[in-house]
């Protein structure tokens with residue numbers, strides 16, 4: 001029996017287990033997937049928790065609901081990969097062998113990387129919403145918060161779901177307005193980028209939205225430390241921003257297992273060929289999802305598009321053929337803008353987000369870089385699609401390759 | 410695209426003033442670009458510029474985190490050397506392309 005080993009059963013690993021089990025003959029290929037946790041978290045749902053729109057129960061399901069039959073599942077922490085020997089060591093000393101290895105261990109927040117962040121104000125006045133614990137603690141805090149300086153700060157790039165902090169700002173504006181206390185809450189968005197986003201047109205559109213919603217923008221701010229006593233964040237250049245409540249997006253790092261295996265860059269991301277999705281160093285190792293260092297968004301939608309490329313290329317590798325699929329970095333993100341509306345961006349390695357309609361040129365129903373009610377439904381629907389279609393590796397009526405039709409230059 | 414004259418040579422730069430051909434770079438060119446950016450170059454600056462040019466030549470990505478860990482300069486000093494937006498300034502003066510912040 002030949003062995004395909006998948007590390008990480010989050011969005012990407014679960015999709016790949018489903019796809020590959022359909023493609024690889026059961027009498028020839030053993031597929032094993034390993035994860036430390038039994039619970040699958042719908043991370044995009046974390047954004048809704050602080051505002052009381054979702055509860056914890058809305059974003060968790062047992063991972064076992066999503067594995068196909070015929071896949072071995074191991075719940076254990078992974079210690080390290082020995083890529084030269086085709087071995088993976090689990091925490092309890094078990095050694096797993098593989099012919100092909102798929103790394104899908106994602107990335108996670110590392111608040112301890114910023115001085116003073118995870119200190120005495122952690123979860124009393126400083127919160128993250130990238131973990132379920134942080135999102136729930138913040139929901140409780142907001143229930144009785146009297147207002148003041150609400151500061152949203154991105155520590156450094158890259159971080160997963162690049163639009164999530166903006167959505168948080170838009171939601172906060174709507175939330176405090178609906179509670180009749182927006183005049184008591186001053187919202188400031190503090191980012192290491194030069195504007196609201198990276199690419200010109202989306203930056204302009206999203207920057208204008210911040211302004212309309214009376215949210216201050218402080219760009220080019222690279223956080224050095226948090227002063228807990230004086231409640232302020234300080235950047236390397238000496239700039240300071242005071243807060244009463246700080247919402248942090250801590251540095252996002254790949255798992256330490258990547259560091260232990262000596263396979264990562266300085267943020268524990270695995271160097272990966274951005275088109276083939278194969279490890280740059282090892283012929284029988286592929287990388288998908290947030291764990292890879294490819295220059296596109298770290299998002300579930302990206303993992304989904306990449307999965308369609310990877311299933312094809314993995315088969316090519318197994319059958320000894322040249323790669324036939326090439327990933328274009330396609331990302332597609334619904335952005336909540338508050339008050340039951342949203343916007344949408346669609347882009348890849350080479351094309352910045354452009355205005356237009358999606359997925360059907362001229363028809364939509366979704367509008368690119370436009371604020372509409374329909375785009376909000378797109379995001380709401382995404383949760384249903386995620387649990388019922390995406391994770392199970394089923395086909396979606398959207399091309400994995402980004403389409404220019406429907407976009408306006 | 411535009412052409413600028415630095416240290417007596419014509420140098421092609423993009424809309425944001427970044428050099429298109431890194432091989433045209435010299436210490437003299439750097440000194441003049443730096444002047445435009447309001448930075449007076451010292452030996453320490455050149456040490457950092459060398460580090461940046463090497464990293465880029467090896468196809469590696471530049472990050473504040475990487476520079477902080479490089480042993481050449483810590484992040485705080487890096488900000489003092491190239492005030493404001495150090496990564497953008499330093500790459501411009503080093504004659505390499507602007508680091509892509511892709512997210």
Ligand SMILES: Cc1cc2nc3c(=O)[nH]c(=O)nc-3n(C[C@H](O)[C@H](O)[C@H](O)COP(=O)(O)OP(=O)(O)OC[C@H]3O[C@@H](n4cnc5c(N)ncnc54)[C@H](O)[C@@H]3O)c2cc1C
Nearest residue numbers: 008010011012036043044078105106161289290299300301
């Ligand atoms: C607040 C928030 C909002 C978001 N919104 C959106 C959105 O609107 N749209 C969108 O497309 N994406 C969104 N995302 C991003 C999306 O959730 C991620 O990009 C996606 O889950 C990445 O999938 P992955 O499989 O690479 O990683 P993950 O889903 O994080 O899975 C990694 C898995 O690896 C396991 N693992 C890691 N290390 C080890 C180890 N050493 N041993 C054992 N197991 C290990 C983990 O337990 C985990 O289960 C959002 C994320 C957040 C946090």
